[in-house]
Amino acid sequence: MPVEKNIDTKSESETKPEQCLEDIRSMMDIGHKSIRIEKHTFFYWGIAGGLLTVLLELLYRTAPMIMNTTIYVVLCAAILGAVGYFDYRKTREIRRCQDKSVSFVQVRMTRIWWLLIGTAILFNVGLMIYGGSTAYSIWFILIGLAIIIHASFSTQPLGQYGLALIAIGIISPALLPYSGLRWLAVSVFAIGIPLLGFMLYRSSGFWQADKPYAVVIWLLLTVIPGYAVYEVEKNINAPHIPATTLSMADYQSNPTSQAKAQIIKLPAGTTVPLKLSAQGSVISDSVFTQLPLVLKEPVEVVVENGKLSGTYRIGQGAWSTLKSWELLSINDLLINITPQKGLTMDVKLGILGRQ
Amino acid sequence: MPENDCFPDALDRVLHQPIRTRIAAFLAARGEATFSELKQALKLTDGNLEAHMKKLTQTGYVDVRKEADVLQENNRKRTLTLYSLSDHGKEALSAYVQTLSDLLNLDT
Numbered sequence: 046m047p048v049e050k051n052i053d054t055k056s057e058s059e060t061k062p063e064q065c066l067e068d069i070r071s072m073m074d075i076g077h078k079s080i081r082i083e084k085h086t087f088f089y090w091g092i093a094g095g096l097l098t099v100l101l102e103l104l105y106r107t108a109p110m111i112m113n114t115t116i117y118v119v120l121c122a123a124i125l126g127a128v129g130y131f132d133y134r135k136t137r138e139i140r141r142c143q144d145k146s147v148s149f150v151q152v153r154m155t156r157i158w159w160l161l162i163g164t165a166i167l168f169n170v171g172l173m174i175y176g177g178s179t180a181y182s183i184w185f186i187l188i189g190l191a192i193i194i195h196a197s198f199s200t201q202p203l204g205q206y207g208l209a210l211i212a213i214g215i216i217s218p219a220l221l222p223y224s225g226l227r228w229l230a231v232s233v234f235a236i237g238i239p240l241l242g243f244m245l246y247r248s249s250g251f252w253q254a255d256k257p258y259a260v261v262i263w264l265l266l267t268v269i270p271g272y273a274v275y276e277v278e279k280n281i282n283a284p285h286i287p288a289t290t291l292s293m294a295d296y297q298s299n300p301t302s303q304a305k306a307q308i309i310k311l312p313a314g315t316t317v318p319l320k321l322s323a324q325g326s327v328i329s330d331s332v333f334t335q336l337p338l339v340l341k342e343p344v345e346v347v348v349e350n351g352k353l354s355g356t357y358r359i360g361q362g363a364w365s366t367l368k369s370w371e372l373l374s375i376n377d378l379l380i381n382i383t384p385q386k387g388l389t390m391d392v393k394l395g396i397l398g399r400q
Numbered sequence: 401m402p403e404n405d406c407f408p409d410a411l412d413r414v415l416h417q418p419i420r421t422r423i424a425a426f427l428a429a430r431g432e433a434t435f436s437e438l439k440q441a442l443k444l445t446d447g448n449l450e451a452h453m454k455k456l457t458q459t460g461y462v463d464v465r466k467e468a469d470v471l472q473e474n475n476r477k478r479t480l481t482l483y484s485l486s487d488h489g490k491e492a493l494s495a496y497v498q499t500l501s502d503l504l505n506l507d508t
Contacts, residue, residue: 062500069425070495075441076429141470146482149431190403 063265072173079148083136085332093128097121114173121166129159153197164190167215175218181230188238201245209264210237232271240266286364287347287354298349306349315340414459415496419444419452419497424493425459427485433467435481453483461489 097120104116133155140147164186171179188211195205210233217229240263244254253259287306295307311317321337347356358364377389415421419442426441427433433441439449456462466481487495 062503065416065418065421066497066504068422069493072422072425072441073429076426079430141467141480143437144434144480146432146437146480147432148433150429152431159401 049228056225076148077150080151080154083139085135085139086132089128089132089135093124097124115172117173118166118170125162125166129162156197157194160190165261172217179218180224184213184216184219184230185233189214202259203245205260206241206254206263209260213264213268221272221275225272225277228275228278229268229271232269232274233267237267285351285354287348290345306347306354307327308345309348311340311344311346313340313343315344412492412496414455414461417452417490419448420456420506423452423456424485424489427462427483428490428493432482432484435483438483455491457483459487459491462486463489474485 065095100120101117104113104120109382117160137147168179168183171182175182189207189212192203192207192210195201195206210388213229216224221229241254244252244263247253250261254263281317286306287308289307291307291309293309293311293315296307317338317340319338321334322331324331342360345358347354355367356364357367378390381391384390415424422442423438426438430437435446435449435453438444438453439446442449444452453462457464463484463486465482465484467482469477470480
């Protein structure tokens, strides 16, 4: 009859609780430090990064801005997505081959790595399209990302809230101007984050964070207050619209008898000379040039005490207040040299008017 | 009665063995591990580890998952056996740590 081997060589009563806890702590420490980045990972990501940098630089020199952004996203998603997939597969293959596994921590850290790469692409695209006004969106995305990272090591239902924050960060700059984003940020930080804390610690009832509808409720309560304040502020600061409307010809023919406030109507086809000045370390003097811009649509502007008030509307659209820094963007700047023209600079300006 | 006399009775009989405690703690932190990884981390012989793993799987504290036809470094295919702490095992380890902490009057 086979005798079962006595594997409990050290009796239970001999084991001190302090020693047991110390053993548990040290083994958990070893278990947690189970990440090993394989050699091929450095090669794959490094070479892909170098390749993308070369390709994207060529792209910037040739394609226009919108095309640039589209190609950028497609190229980054294709190359980095493929690298992520093959890296993961190769890592698993190597571990299996060595009779080893990919640990829980490493799987989570790989996902975080992919998320960070995706975020970097998003930031670049955001800066290309919206410029500096994406500052608040970057904050939303980073906080969303931080919450998702916590979710990887937590039993709390944090992931969906992190994703919702990232969605706010992506969508909001397309729908709101900078002043709207500012109020949205106030709302997300001051209401959304504390509300999430409240919901996570509700063990039952309507406000429980892991209910299927909870993230929708949270999203609404987070976004609506900020948007509402932005709308109220917009109405409070609504431009004062005078009653008198003049044509440009009337305004020019009688400059001395101007009412305190009046609307000047500029029909489509009106020429607006754009005066440019330039200065810099390689330019000896400021050079002034007048560019004859032609209006594509009729524009009405408000003049108060002989000066533009900043209030305008395009066609029959809503009246708006123009902030000069929202008006201009430089879409492209190309420098060229030809035997016929010599050195030339081709600057493409974007002039925006919101209706 | 000396405190040590009642000490073993309050604790989980399967986990209150130094090697099995360490196996459970390692798996709790790592998620999943192969036999070789466990052997390497715990510095045990094949026979000794196998006996302890058998006891842990029999009590349902450890789950076993097999991946067939894994190509090894010597180009031979074999089945890869992966061990992980089951939900039951996680609860038992957590209760075990709590009991130890209570015995030492520690806050967990």
